[in-house]
Amino acid sequence: MSEGGDNGDERKGSGMKQIQVAIDGPSGTGKSSVSKLVAKQHGWGYLDTGAMYRALTWWCLDQDVDLDDGPAVTDASKSFDLQMGTDPSNPTVAVGDRRIDAEIREPELTRQVAKVATNLEVRANMRERQRALMQQLAEQTGGVVAEGRDITTVVAPDADVRILMTASEEARLARRSKELSSTVEATRSQIVDRDKADSTVSQFMTAADGVTLVDTSELTFEESLAAVLQIVQGARRD
Numbered sequence: 001m002s003e004g005g006d007n008g009d010e011r012k013g014s015g016m017k018q019i020q021v022a023i024d025g026p027s028g029t030g031k032s033s034v035s036k037l038v039a040k041q042h043g044w045g046y047l048d049t050g051a052m053y054r055a056l057t058w059w060c061l062d063q064d065v066d067l068d069d070g071p072a073v074t075d076a077s078k079s080f081d082l083q084m085g086t087d088p089s090n091p092t093v094a095v096g097d098r099r100i101d102a103e104i105r106e107p108e109l110t111r112q113v114a115k116v117a118t119n120l121e122v123r124a125n126m127r128e129r130q131r132a133l134m135q136q137l138a139e140q141t142g143g144v145v146a147e148g149r150d151i152t153t154v155v156a157p158d159a160d161v162r163i164l165m166t167a168s169e170e171a172r173l174a175r176r177s178k179e180l181s182s183t184v185e186a187t188r189s190q191i192v193d194r195d196k197a198d199s200t201v202s203q204f205m206t207a208a209d210g211v212t213l214v215d216t217s218e219l220t221f222e223e224s225l226a227a228v229l230q231i232v233q234g235a236r237r238d
């Protein structure tokens, strides 16, 4: 489903409406893969907010900051030089000039990231960074797709499009274990525990008022993408 010739360059300075798309949901619902393609098809920027929490976790571990020391992690969140690459065809993450794309996906870091993401002062700091990046990307490319856990509710509650992607636990675990080449049981302990911890600070299991629910349990990847693209198209016509 191509957006034929409708790219960001054409929109720059054209006075066309800038579109902010916010997508939330638990792990394995298809947020990242769908968000990247939606951004790519429109020539918009893409923001993976989960990667920001992962990057801070990496930085704290690298700097020997104890993840259980909340104030120390908060200090680190204020000063770390996070560089988010927002091209949906090649999203990147760096701290200073050190690229950490692979490091932030390591299972050991994944196991620890909720400690950082449940720190409310860290979240306040990240929220400001995320809002600024979304604004900047919308201005530069005509639109932005940002995905995470609290984008529709806290970071960008006024976004033009707000979607909550859900899927049954069974479907999410099957996708993740396939992706990580691990067993469903090993994946369950990681994903379910992490979602539980994350749910203590963000509400991403049920759709908030005005947020459109896309349940991908029974959908193929292509059908999930088509469902989200259709919602985005509707908002662009408004």
Ligand SMILES: Nc1ncnc2c1ncn2[C@@H]1O[C@H](COP(=O)(O)OP(=O)(O)O)[C@@H](O)[C@H]1O
Binding pocket: 025, 026, 027, 028, 029, 030, 031, 032, 033, 034, 175, 176, 179, 216, 219, 220, 221, 222, 224
């Ligand atoms: N509707 C779907 N049906 C089948 N597999 C899917 C679907 N959506 C995503 N996937 C696959 O599931 C895995 C996890 O998707 P991802 O986009 O990383 O989810 P999230 O960002 O919500 O954690 C990926 O391998 C992706 O290709």
Ligand SMILES: Nc1ccn([C@H]2C[C@H](O)[C@@H](COP(=O)(O)OP(=O)(O)O)O2)c(=O)n1
Binding pocket: 026, 027, 028, 032, 049, 050, 051, 053, 054, 113, 114, 117, 118, 147, 148, 149, 150, 151, 194, 198, 202
């Ligand atoms: N806006 C966000 C994005 C992610 N998080 C948390 C949720 C997870 O524990 C981590 C990493 O998120 P990420 O989206 O990369 O996680 P998965 O793709 O589900 O593995 O950060 C958050 O609290 N708020």
